[in-house]
Amino acid sequence: MSITFSIVAPVFNEQDNIPELYRRVRETMDSTGEPWELILVDDGCMDGSTDRIRELAAQDARVRPIIFARNFGHQIAVTAGLDYARGQAVVIIDADLQDPPEVTTDLIARWREGYEVVYAVRAEREGETWFKKVTASLFYRVIYRITDVKIPLDTGDFRLLDRKVVDVMKGMRERHRFLRGMAAWVGFRQIGVEYKRGVRYSGVTKYPFKKMFRLALNAITGFSYFPLQVATYLGFISASVSILAIPIVVALRMTGSQAFFGQASTLIAVLFLGGVQLISLGILGEYIGRLYDEAKGRPLYIVREAPED
Numbered sequence: 001m002s003i004t005f006s007i008v009a010p011v012f013n014e015q016d017n018i019p020e021l022y023r024r025v026r027e028t029m030d031s032t033g034e035p036w037e038l039i040l041v042d043d044g045c046m047d048g049s050t051d052r053i054r055e056l057a058a059q060d061a062r063v064r065p066i067i068f069a070r071n072f073g074h075q076i077a078v079t080a081g082l083d084y085a086r087g088q089a090v091v092i093i094d095a096d097l098q099d100p101p102e103v104t105t106d107l108i109a110r111w112r113e114g115y116e117v118v119y120a121v122r123a124e125r126e127g128e129t130w131f132k133k134v135t136a137s138l139f140y141r142v143i144y145r146i147t148d149v150k151i152p153l154d155t156g157d158f159r160l161l162d163r164k165v166v167d168v169m170k171g172m173r174e175r176h177r178f179l180r181g182m183a184a185w186v187g188f189r190q191i192g193v194e195y196k197r198g199v200r201y202s203g204v205t206k207y208p209f210k211k212m213f214r215l216a217l218n219a220i221t222g223f224s225y226f227p228l229q230v231a232t233y234l235g236f237i238s239a240s241v242s243i244l245a246i247p248i249v250v251a252l253r254m255t256g257s258q259a260f261f262g263q264a265s266t267l268i269a270v271l272f273l274g275g276v277q278l279i280s281l282g283i284l285g286e287y288i289g290r291l292y293d294e295a296k297g298r299p300l301y302i303v304r305e306a307p308e309d
């Protein structure tokens with residue numbers, strides 16, 4: 001039987017969310033009258049999530065578990081879901097119910113109109129800390145400004161992808177992934193649907209600041225050379241400043257001025273340039289480290305258990 005819709009949910013220690021997620025996805029998807037599957041990607045869960053996923057799969061053959069050998073991170077878990085999905089359209093959704101499964105109906109309606117990527121835009125975010133909201137908002141805007149693809153603002157991974165898009169994305173095997181950028185990069189007909197992002201059903205966020213920061217770095221390095229070019233701009237600026245400063249200092253000395261005497265000015269200039277050079281080296285390092293990871297060519301993820309078909 002061919003599958004029309006695949007719902008992909010990455011799971012990292014979400015034991016109390018899984019039964020509710022399944023219930024709401026089943027209700028929504030059954031109402032479409034089309035065959036569907038729910039792919040739960042167990043991203044190295046250490047709580048009871050794995051057992052819950054297995055229980056559901058035993059009860060309902062439409063639930064397909066993919067169990068990782070360890071934690072590989074959210075973006076990689078979603079990637080595995082896309083690799084295993086068989087549907088004509090694939091919906092990526094968080095397992096914590098912050099993305100209401102019912103919104104899928106709106107995404108499907110747009111897909112039926114002929115759109116190949118239907119992304120869900122967070123018109124409102126409920127019950128999140130101001131820190132999360134401010135950093136998230138800043139994140140989307142910085143990425144929008146400096147990357148070469150126009151990634152829609154306030155849009156997470158909650159979206160529907162047509163089979164054509166999924167097939168293209170399956171061929172993009174970069175390891176430091178930013179799926180939103182990749183989905184924007186492929187093109188096709190895209191449209192946003194607004195929704196209200198709810199509160200977590202249970203548990204706490206699995207995206208601490210460190211992981212968010214990593215994701216932001218992957219987004220920037222994956223879609224822009226801007227940080228590398230900053231070193232060039234700063235180099236030109238400091239070279240220009242010194243060319244202007246040399247004749248000024250010479251003139252000051254000749255007129256007997258004491259300005260720019262002493263160690264302080266030297267020290268400031270040396271520290272400033274030293275700082276700029278170290279930051280530039282660090283930025284280079286970020287790109288080189290990523291190149292090195294790509295060169296190793298390791299698999300993106302390791303699966304401990306997956307459905308055979």
Ligand code: UDP
Pocket residue numbers: 009010011012013014043071072073074077093094095096098204205206207
């Ligand atoms: N997640 C994952 N692997 C990770 C971290 C998170 O699969 O290493 C999953 C998590 O279970 C959830 C989704 O990714 O389904 C989004 O994570 P979370 O809700 O913690 O992020 P937030 O909504 O707080 O940004």
Ligand code: MG
Pocket residue numbers: 094096098200205
């Ligand atoms: Mg969440």
